Amino acid sequence: MSFAPDPVEITARARADLRMGVPVVLGNALVLAAETLGAERLHALHALEGAPVLVLSERRAQTLKARCYDGDLARISIPEGANLRWIRALADPKDDLSVPMKGPLIAERGGDVDVHRAALALVKSAHLLPAAIVSPIPAASAFAANTRLTYVSLPAAQEVLKARSPLHPVVQARLPMEASEAGRLHIFRPDDGGEEHYAIEVGRPDRTRPVLSRLHSACFTGDVLGSLKCDCGPQLRAALAQMGAEGEGLFLYLNQEGRGIGLANKMRAYSLQDQGFDTVEANHRLGFEDDERDFRLGADILSSLGFSAVRLLTNNPRKVEMMRASGIEVTERVPLIVGENRHNAAYLAVKARKSGHLL
Numbered sequence: 001m002s003f004a005p006d007p008v009e010i011t012a013r014a015r016a017d018l019r020m021g022v023p024v025v026l027g028n029a030l031v032l033a034a035e036t037l038g039a040e041r042l043h044a045l046h047a048l049e050g051a052p053v054l055v056l057s058e059r060r061a062q063t064l065k066a067r068c069y070d071g072d073l074a075r076i077s078i079p080e081g082a083n084l085r086w087i088r089a090l091a092d093p094k095d096d097l098s099v100p101m102k103g104p105l106i107a108e109r110g111g112d113v114d115v116h117r118a119a120l121a122l123v124k125s126a127h128l129l130p131a132a133i134v135s136p137i138p139a140a141s142a143f144a145a146n147t148r149l150t151y152v153s154l155p156a157a158q159e160v161l162k163a164r165s166p167l168h169p170v171v172q173a174r175l176p177m178e179a180s181e182a183g184r185l186h187i188f189r190p191d192d193g194g195e196e197h198y199a200i201e202v203g204r205p206d207r208t209r210p211v212l213s214r215l216h217s218a219c220f221t222g223d224v225l226g227s228l229k230c231d232c233g234p235q236l237r238a239a240l241a242q243m244g245a246e247g248e249g250l251f252l253y254l255n256q257e258g259r260g261i262g263l264a265n266k267m268r269a270y271s272l273q274d275q276g277f278d279t280v281e282a283n284h285r286l287g288f289e290d291d292e293r294d295f296r297l298g299a300d301i302l303s304s305l306g307f308s309a310v311r312l313l314t315n316n317p318r319k320v321e322m323m324r325a326s327g328i329e330v331t332e333r334v335p336l337i338v339g340e341n342r343h344n345a346a347y348l349a350v351k352a353r354k355s356g357h358l359l
């Protein structure tokens with residue numbers, strides 16, 4: 001038995017470091033998140049011997065019209081003396097329209113890109129802009145020990161980043177709500193230091209029958225603030241009301257804000273929407289896919305609570321597919337069409353046209 005952190009815990013530390021702007025050593029490279037890089041560490045980076053690159057997702061590279069030789073990512077050479085502004089302008093699309101030409105951008109080609117791919121996945125999993133600075137360093141683990149930086153071996157990071165951390169029930173308690181006085185809130189926590197997720201049980205649904213269920217993704221703006229830009233708040237309340245009226249149901253509140261990109265990135269997407277891009281285009285310009293959520297964790301919570309079949313309240317066929325692929329039977333898709341207004345009509349139309357939502 002050792003007190004030393006295991007690969008999952010070390011990766012969680014690496015994520016926290018990157019969010020603070022502290023570099024980590026990943027395999028044979030020094031890695032920093034472009035979003036949190038500061039001037040002093042950029043200066044130190046230029047003093048290193050290796051040639052640093054900025055790793056961007058294929059989506060971001062396409063927006064910047066940079067060559068994408070590595071399939072899902074592009075490695076852009078960071079010229080000697082490049083300043084923070086140069087790096088941030090490539091990582092963050094906020095000024096793309098006012099400063100459209102950022103080139104010439106020189107993309108590297110050939111060689112091994114495993115460490116670059118893992119670095120990008122790590123930065124993304126920290127809910128930062130998907131842009132990582134990667135600089136090869138000799139004797140990497142000794143360098144990490146000397147500088148007291150977190151060291152993650154490449155195989156360990158790859159393993160952890162593709163796995164899903166199991167969710168454990170932490171606590172449950174009675175929660176009378178407006179929609180139903182027979183409410184019970186269950187908290188689930190992963191092992192990897194990630195977000196907790198919640199299940200709200202209404203009544204005491206029979207585990208042997210399909211349960212009326214909703215997999216709701218967190219939307220601070222819609223659920224809490226009553227934003228009119230989406231339909232989340234009305235969907236949340238309508239789903240709970242239906243469960244209350246039927247006397248039973250299971251409402252899963254998954255902390256996958258902004259379709260899995262986090263609230264800060266969602267606000268960046270909103271700002272791009274103010275520049276005229278739609279919800280899908282905005283995610284792409286930031287370097288994300290339009291939907292980065294993993295609905296398998298909803299299936300995990302359902303199974304953990306003893307449910308194997310649902311009547312799913314959703315307009316999103318992908319959720320139905322993902323439930324089925326995760327071993328949950330979906331006996332019925334129950335439409336949840338509420339909350340359209342003049343601010344979100346175009347957003348809902350784009351989701352129907354581009355993301356396959358059923359209206």
Ligand SMILES: Nc1nc2c(ncn2[C@@H]2O[C@H](COP(=O)(O)OP(=O)(O)OP(=O)(O)O)[C@@H](O)[C@H]2O)c(=O)[nH]1
Nearest residue numbers: 217218219230256257258259266269279314315316
């Ligand atoms: N990135 C991004 N996320 C958004 C935007 N508007 C809402 N969201 C997030 O989208 C998620 C809600 O997803 P929806 O697509 O509305 O609904 P759904 O959950 O896929 O499908 P339904 O079950 O039919 O509601 C929440 O996590 C919101 O925070 C946006 O413009 N950009």
Ligand SMILES: [Zn+2]
Nearest residue numbers: 219222230232
């Ligand atoms: Zn919303």
